[in-house]
Amino acid sequence: MIEISYQHYKVLIYTDHQYTVESADNLRRYKRVYVDDSCDRYNNVSNVAILVKHDQDEVASAILCDTGIFTGLSESSFIIEERVLYICAGNKLYYLNIPDLTLKWTGQIDYVTNFSVQKLEDDLLVHDELEITRITKLGEIKWRFGGHDIWVNNNGHQEVTVLPKSIQLIDFGSHLYELDFAGNIISQN
Secondary structure, three states, X not given: OEEEEEOOEEEEEEEOOOOOOOOOOOOOOOOEEEEOOOXXXXXXXXXXXXXXXXXXXXXXXXXXXXOOOOOOOOOOOEEEEOOEEXXXXXXXXXXXXXXXXXXXXXXXXXXXXXXXEEEEOOEEEEEEOOOEEEEOOOOOEEEEEOOOOOOOOOOOOOOEEEOOOOEEEEOOOOOXXXXXXXXXXXXXX
16 A cells, blocks of 8 residues: 555555446445446456545545556555546556545556656656657647557666656567657667
8 A cells, every 4th residue: 555645635556456447346345436447346357446545534535447457556656646546457547636525537558557746847747558658738739759668677776766857668579768758769779
């Protein structure tokens, strides 16, 4: 479970693998259930649960049920800014208002899965399996970049690093790319 303090709220993010869409037998009920159109009660893969608390009182709860490949939760799976939670779940990126967890926007960013999201100037940079995507906070894709291979590196290198004036990328084959913030290649190795 990941716990974040934001303003005077506590935001808890965790996986609820026991949750089944539309089941009366769920141990936990959520005020808001967001289900990908391709999900049914038996095939959702990533169940990301979110609770918002003020002191000990629960303000809101939601669960994100998605069919994309789920790679787990980490501190880089989400960011909170300007009362909005931007969170990767499966192959989608969700924008949820804080504190009520109403859905502001969701969209499929990658065909397979999303690993992380981070700020890039006034936008977001999403580390997907197949591409690196720059997206606005309104869900508009500004650019995508694909390398020689997928954006997973087994040699211990960080795949995506935002530098002061560029983005450094390392793919599965340890090919190194440097992009400007407009998604253009500065160098490739």
